[in-house]
Amino acid sequence: MEHIxxxxxxxxxxxxxxxxxxxxxxxxxxxxxxxxxxxLQEMVVRGAPAIGxxxxxxxxLAAMEVGPVKGxxxxxxEKTEQIARARPTAANLEWAVGRMRNGLKGRDFAFADExxxxxxxxxxxxHRRDVQDNRLIGSLGAVLLSDMDTVMTHCNAGALATGGxxxxxxxxxxxxxxxxxxxxxxxxxxxxxxxxxxxxYELVRDGIGVTVACDNACAHLMQKGLVxxxxxxxDRIAANGDVAxxxxxxxxxxxxxxxxxxxYVAAPFSTFDRDIATGELIPIENRTPDEVRYIxxxxxxxxxxxxxxxxxxxxxxxxxxxxxTERGLLKPPFGAAIASAQDLNLSRNRL
Amino acid sequence: MEHIxxxxxxxxxxxxxxxxxxxxxxxxxxxxxxxxxxxLQEMVVRGAPAIGxxxxxxxxLAAMEVGPVKGxxxxxxEKTEQIARARPTAANLEWAVGRMRNGLKGRDFAFADExxxxxxxxxxxxHRRDVQDNRLIGSLGAVLLSDMDTVMTHCNAGALATGGxxxxxxxxxxxxxxxxxxxxxxxxxxxxxxxxxxxxYELVRDGIGVTVACDNACAHLMQKGLVxxxxxxxDRIAANGDVAxxxxxxxxxxxxxxxxxxxYVAAPFSTFDRDIATGELIPIENRTPDEVRYIxxxxxxxxxxxxxxxxxxxxxxxxxxxxxTERGLLKPPFGAAIASAQDLNLSRNRL
Numbered sequence: 001m002e003h004i005x006x007x008x009x010x011x012x013x014x015x016x017x018x019x020x021x022x023x024x025x026x027x028x029x030x031x032x033x034x035x036x037x038x039x040l041q042e043m044v045v046r047g048a049p050a051i052g053x054x055x056x057x058x059x060x061l062a063a064m065e066v067g068p069v070k071g072x073x074x075x076x077x078e079k080t081e082q083i084a085r086a087r088p089t090a091a092n093l094e095w096a097v098g099r100m101r102n103g104l105k106g107r108d109f110a111f112a113d114e115x116x117x118x119x120x121x122x123x124x125x126x127h128r129r130d131v132q133d134n135r136l137i138g139s140l141g142a143v144l145l146s147d148m149d150t151v152m153t154h155c156n157a158g159a160l161a162t163g164g165x166x167x168x169x170x171x172x173x174x175x176x177x178x179x180x181x182x183x184x185x186x187x188x189x190x191x192x193x194x195x196x197x198x199x200x201y202e203l204v205r206d207g208i209g210v211t212v213a214c215d216n217a218c219a220h221l222m223q224k225g226l227v228x229x230x231x232x233x234x235d236r237i238a239a240n241g242d243v244a245x246x247x248x249x250x251x252x253x254x255x256x257x258x259x260x261x262x263x264y265v266a267a268p269f270s271t272f273d274r275d276i277a278t279g280e281l282i283p284i285e286n287r288t289p290d291e292v293r294y295i296x297x298x299x300x301x302x303x304x305x306x307x308x309x310x311x312x313x314x315x316x317x318x319x320x321x322x323x324x325t326e327r328g329l330l331k332p333p334f335g336a337a338i339a340s341a342q343d344l345n346l347s348r349n350r351l
Numbered sequence: 352m353e354h355i356x357x358x359x360x361x362x363x364x365x366x367x368x369x370x371x372x373x374x375x376x377x378x379x380x381x382x383x384x385x386x387x388x389x390x391l392q393e394m395v396v397r398g399a400p401a402i403g404x405x406x407x408x409x410x411x412l413a414a415m416e417v418g419p420v421k422g423x424x425x426x427x428x429e430k431t432e433q434i435a436r437a438r439p440t441a442a443n444l445e446w447a448v449g450r451m452r453n454g455l456k457g458r459d460f461a462f463a464d465e466x467x468x469x470x471x472x473x474x475x476x477x478h479r480r481d482v483q484d485n486r487l488i489g490s491l492g493a494v495l496l497s498d499m500d501t502v503m504t505h506c507n508a509g510a511l512a513t514g515g516x517x518x519x520x521x522x523x524x525x526x527x528x529x530x531x532x533x534x535x536x537x538x539x540x541x542x543x544x545x546x547x548x549x550x551x552y553e554l555v556r557d558g559i560g561v562t563v564a565c566d567n568a569c570a571h572l573m574q575k576g577l578v579x580x581x582x583x584x585x586d587r588i589a590a591n592g593d594v595a596x597x598x599x600x601x602x603x604x605x606x607x608x609x610x611x612x613x614x615y616v617a618a619p620f621s622t623f624d625r626d627i628a629t630g631e632l633i634p635i636e637n638r639t640p641d642e643v644r645y646i647x648x649x650x651x652x653x654x655x656x657x658x659x660x661x662x663x664x665x666x667x668x669x670x671x672x673x674x675x676t677e678r679g680l681l682k683p684p685f686g687a688a689i690a691s692a693q694d695l696n697l698s699r700n701r702l
Binding site for chain 2: 022023154185187188189190191193196197200201204209210211212213214215216217218219220221223247248250251254255258292295296298299300301302304305306307308309310313314
């Protein structure tokens with residue numbers, strides 16, 4: 001499912017607009033930095049790895065937009081900074097913009113459009129690698145699933161949340177590709193309904209059995225023995241393994257622990273943030289009450305009622321059975337496992 | 352808030368239609384048994400004690416409907432049985448119809464309309480007593496709340512769920528009447544949105560501070576220290592204290608236990624069912640997928656996706672701090688506490 005692509009004909013980034021799925025397949029066209037910031041903030045595109053990929057292409061558009069002017073480096077810097085700050089929680093956003101900027105080290109460009117040409121290759125590479133990492137996560141994680149398992153997932157950690165293929169749904173897809181029969185329970189994931197609208201949409205397209213339930217049903221479904229594994233994605237993973245993910249993940253993890261159901265997080269290393277020691281320090285985005293208040297444009301609330309709309313929560317490492325990454329399954333204690341997996345990769349990159 | 356009343360002018364039961372709140376205040380008129388069954392099944396009225404009160408008035412309408420025909424007793428019996436079976440989970444439904452039928456013991460009526468006249472007084476009494484019991488629950492429970500507490504509640508256990516005043520919200524109202532400052536977090540309660548639509552509506556009308564949150568936010572709000580107590584209603588309470596209540600209650604209870612937050616159930620004795628030993632044996636209503644699929648008439652799901660829509664779940668007694676009843680606060684072990692409170696009442700009634 002190609003839902004993000006850069007058109008070299010028009011120099012536009014095309015995003016399948018996730019606000020209208022599954023009822024309408026509309027494309028959102030980004031030509032300017034402000035389009036990218038809007039697309040990120042309004043959730044035309046969401047999901048930490050997809051946010052990262054979009055931001056990388058956004059840097060390309062920023063460089064194109066600045067064009068051949070004096071002081072273009074500073075202008076590009078300001079625009080990429082706007083992209084990096086569009087949303088606070090997903091680690092992949094800063095990571096992607098950082099990768100683009102780091103790509104400049106030791107290089108010099110006369111004009112912003114030279115930079116844009118260089119950055120486009122880098123963005124395409126980030127995108128390609130994200131899909132590769134997803135496939136690795138899938139095949140490494142698939143061994144955790146048994147034939148006939150039902151996997152509960154929260155929000156959408158599928159192709160639409162990544163460059164393609166998916167993290168949590170990548171694991172499900174890989175297990176199905178390996179010949180196991182897997183069903184999915186998709187929590188609908190209020191307020192944006194990513195589970196109902198996006199996860200169900202992806203799985204129906206793939207012919208993988210999916211049942212949607214309201215978020216508040218998760219503990220009951222576990223109590224009834226309907227759930228064998230939980231797999232979710234992540235927006236940011238702290239150095240100790242605490243995980244920020246879509247609001248509601250923490251409640252699912254608490255319920256899974258009570259019922260002895262393994263709880264896995266599937267995420268690429270671009271989601272890890274070793275600069276943040278524990279989950280408490282991860283910034284949690286507080287979004288507009290209107291997302292809760294209006295469904296399909298109609299209010300479900302009396303006027304003047306206050307609303308909490310924290311977009312993410314923190315699942316403490318102690319509730320997590322394992323973190324499935326492109327470098328293998330990390331097990332507790334996560335602090336050591338994360339550090340050694342990252343150091344290993346750094347030394348590989350140095351070779 | 353008078354939302355259920357019997358009009359002696361028209362011999363109709365008038366119900367404030369809860370499907371349209373808070374946006375519209377429409378009244379639903381019941382003249383026939385089938386209107387009552389429809390109102391119960393389609394949730395024109397919901398909430399276990401309100402279901403009981405409605406069912407009691409429904410018996411009156413059944414007797415009126417049968418009229419002066421041969422074999423009227425059997426005909427009335429069949430109609431009241433339809434009412435008793437309209438929904439499976441709320442204990443108050445069978446309880447109310449049972450009370451109406453038991454009221455006939457030792458009495459004889461020549462015609463169904465004599466019975467209707469007698470039953471109307473009984474129904475009015477059941478209604479009046481339910482409000483009295485709510486007020487007792489309120490004042491007995493209010494001592495559990497401290498000034499400045501924020502109480503999380505799930506679904507609607509307010510005036511609209513009862514004959515009036517409310518069980519869980521009755522406790523909040525009584526604490527406010529006693530001069531304490533209390534805020535409420537109302538979980539929106541998918542799919543019917545009783546928390547967003549009804550609890551928020553009631554509290555705004557009363558001037559009690561209320562913040563609505565999506566159901567999946569409950570654990571995060573507890574983790575942030577925003578919740579001091581949880582109080583919910585109940586649809587049926589088993590002999591051992593296991594509680595059937597709106598889907599999601601169990602997840603809230605698990606999260607409250609993890610955070611050391613007291614979790615109270617507020618319910619009148621009409622909700623207790625000593626014939627059912629444990630929660631596992633309580634019938635859980637499985638409602639139409641359309642309730643999850645459509646919000647305000649618009650689908651949020653891809654076509655042909657399966658949906659779970661269990662309307663209730665079971666919170667095991669071990670997660671419950673106390674059950675607030677009109678006969679006082681019951682504490683664990685609940686089996687003994689429930690039995691002695693009921694036996695006490697039986698012996699009182701015999702005097």
